[in-house]
Amino acid sequence: MDLPLNLKIFDIAINIHLVLEYLAFFIAFRYYVFLRKSHTDIITSNNRLSIILGAALGALIGSRLVGFLENPTISLSVNNLFTLLNTKTIMGGLFGGLLGVELAKKIIGEKHSSGDLFVFPIILGIFIGRIGCFLSGINEFTYGKVTTSAFGMDLGDGLMRHPTSLHELVFLIFLFVALKAVNHNFRLKNGDLFKLFMLSYFGFRFCIEFIKPNVFYTFGLSSIQILCVICWLYYSKFIVSLLIGKHLR
Incomplete structure (x- = not known):
């Protein structure tokens, strides 16, 4: 199969x-609805809706803001501004969504x-x-640096690169199974599962950024790593x- 797939x-x-x-959003939301029906939710429907709205707004702002910070030296023009407004990252979306949820909870x-209910759908x-x-x-x-390792792949430019998206897919499978096991075998406090997810996923992304061709660094770290x-x-x-x-325990 040739990449990019057209x-x-x-x-x-x-x-x-x-x-x-778009399919990811739809399936993840349907999975969340399924989990909520099969679990006792101590949060009322109205408050849960407010929390979801807070998460959505925070994720929208956060994903665009961090997307912009990944390209801080880009020259400002009409075309570049349009590109930046459409640049988004899941990392900013997750952390922005977290802050949006906390703000919504304070308001209500x-x-x-x-x-916790969002972990596996996410x-x-x-x-x-x-x-x-x-x-x-x-x-x-989302591609990686050029590499001479056996894991290198031609992602469309004729160069052998780290397939960082594939690395992440493998990690996500492991994370899903691991968190399922932790949730089943340990008595977690409410909210701990989400915290474990955030720490694990952000830890993985911190490490994998070292094999991506980032062009802007602060204190030797990319904007994603700083996040x-x-x-x-x-x-x-x-x-x-x-x-x-x-x-x-």
């Missing part, structure tokens, strides 16, 4: 990444943790979206509690 239906070019992105006075959604990234080859800035550090600091109390054995 599909046409009745001579109409199909953006496979965009199709899979909701005290219970709300993230993983499934990212997985489907990453398939689109892989099939898009070098058309999406990962911010996420770890945000959950620093939880990390300490894990280290001293207050969780996962």
Whole structure:
């Protein structure tokens, strides 16, 4: 199979990444609805809706903001501004969504943790979206650096590159299975599952950024890696509690 994958239906070019992105949102939401029906939700329907709206707004802002910060030196022009407004990243979406949820909960006075039900739908959604990234080859800035390792692949520019999207797909499968096992075998406090997901996924993304051709670094780190550090600091109390054995009993 040649990459990028170019599909046409009745001579109409199909953006496979965009199709899979929308499919990811749809399937992930349906999975969330299924999980909510099969689990007792201590948060009322009205408050849950407010939380979802907060997450959506926060994710929209965060994904665009971090997408912009990945290209801070780009010259400002009408064409580039349009490109930047359409640039988004799941990392900014996740952290922005987290902040949006916390703000929404403060506004409505909701005290219970709300993230656990979203964990597995989010993983499934990212997985489907990453398939689109892989099939898009070098058309999406998710490819890796040129490599001479046996894992290198031609993603569309004739060079052997790290297939970082494939690496992430493998990690997401492992993460899904691991968190299912943790959730089944340990007594977690409400909200802990989401925190474990965020720390694990942001930790993975911090590491894999080193084999991506980032062009802008601050203190030797990319904007995504700086966001990962911010996420770890945000959950620093939880990390300490894990280290001293207050969780996962």
